[in-house]
Amino acid sequence: MTQIRGRVWKFGDNISADNGIIQYSQVPDLDTFDIPKLKAMCFAELQPKFRAEVRPGDVVVAGRNFGHHSHQHACVAMKECGVAACIVESTDSAFIRKALNIGLPIIVCPGVTKLVDQGTELAADLSTGEVRNVATGATLRARPFSERMIDIWRAGSFSRAMRQKLTSHG
């Protein structure tokens, strides 16, 4: 089971992680994850309804350069708000890593902002890369996650996946 299905929250291009998804300047430091504060900040300046109306399993869809210039706090904020995945026109590889490390998949899928609207039901499959508008059936094909990445997503974090791997290899 590598499928994610959820309601779309749609954002534009060039959403910065540190000055958009959250306000990193209000984070005490790199090592401190104040979960209630991160959740309260999440997309607060871009979409005031987000915090009150986001539901576990919802999906973030965004445009080009999503989450560039990032600290991991932006990923933690989205994950803790219940975001199941981000599907974006483009981002950088470091942001994909930071998110996957805490079990949040970011799928690069050119065209996704034309495929769905705010509130659309979207389905994505990490192993095939298929991204689908559930209502219209229109699909796009993104780069599939590798097995290694799917293991991390399943385990919920890089650390847990690694522990399972070390344990299973004795």
Place this chain on the structure above:
Amino acid sequence: MGQTTAQKIIARAAGRDAVEAGEYVTVSPDYTCCQELAWQTRKRMMKEIGTNRVARPDKVIMVVDHTTSAAMGSAYHLNHREMKEFAASNGVDNFFGAGSGLRHLVLTEKGFARPGLLVFSDEPNIASIGALGALNIAVSSEVVATQIADENWMLVPKSARISLQGRLGPGVMMRDVAQILIRDYATTDTLSQSCIEFVGPAIADLSLDERQSLLACAYHTGADTALMPVDEAALAYVQDRAQGRPYHLLESDPDAIFAHEASYDLAEVSPMVTVPPELFAAVKVEEVAGIPIHQAALGSCANNRIEDMRAAAAILRHYRVNRGVTMYITPGSREVYAQAAAEGLLNAFMEAGATVLAPGCTTCWGYEGVLSDGEVQISTHQMNYHGRNGSRSARSFLASPYVVAASAVTGKIADPRPLLPHVPEKWIPVFRTGHAPGEESDTAGSPA
């Protein structure tokens, strides 16, 4: 099919003959490099993983660079101590404590950054090591996982090729070129998940410091990482410091695929200023000249090398820091600090009324030199978003060492070009391989 330099480096680390752009591969990096800020997060990860033993202590490089001293009220003293103890208990010889300098400079100066090597670090701006042909891949706190397992996954980036022609004019530095590239690319996704290979005749003419300055900013264009060709100057530097450790001279095949190609003429570049809070908002200095400033800061991985010190000193030897301005100067490493002292630059900074801080990231991320409400700073830092250096209502303009020094002495954002003709020529660096100020230099050359 032909391979790019980046693909060859990754293929080597993956134990493969070739890799494809866009492919996920498992690699064993030649080094991992990390700093101290996220140490408690890494400790938590090690606890979750169930081990705190590293597989290859010889591949681990740990540097305390963000906090050059543990200030009263900050918790970082614990990170300093625990990282030092962790290194000792794991047999990690390459621990560099507070004041050693930035990872970027430690990697080059201590001979870790060598051609053809793959480095996993906790920062994308460490792409500066691409000046010596080493490939930086930015990871997160999971750098610790790579240290435990001696391997990790990565995406093979696309390659883009940007050709540099011509020669920089007076008062212009590669920092200005970097700000133009960020302006041109950061709002597109042209370079997304790419490695930029900088090529062209201008590079051979550029000093290694100026090459690193550009590469340290490459991530802000949207690229994952960047590289430059390893020429005689780069190789001589590496051989001087490699202590016999291996390297691999690799270059892109003639039929390698580049997803994007562009060309820039350095002779057309003029001093730039990036206006807060966006990194892509670079304008010519003339457009913002005259804005009063409260603080000027020279430092960060983009501009903390000896030539950056020389550029600022050229102006600060001749003019004093304006009464209303606080100026901080942070050399990037002990080596840069000592060299600046030997050349009399530190004296010049002191006499001009600037404050020299210990080598580290310091002011760039607001650990020192904090701004209060409404204050204006111009700096050579990497970021300019609201609150990066203190108050969210403070504004941080970004520019080259020349522009920062010119602004510091005039008390407002200023073009360095009208000041430089008044500075004795022997103090003005030429930013070319093998030249220091005062040495005889060929300044009459034309673009190759």
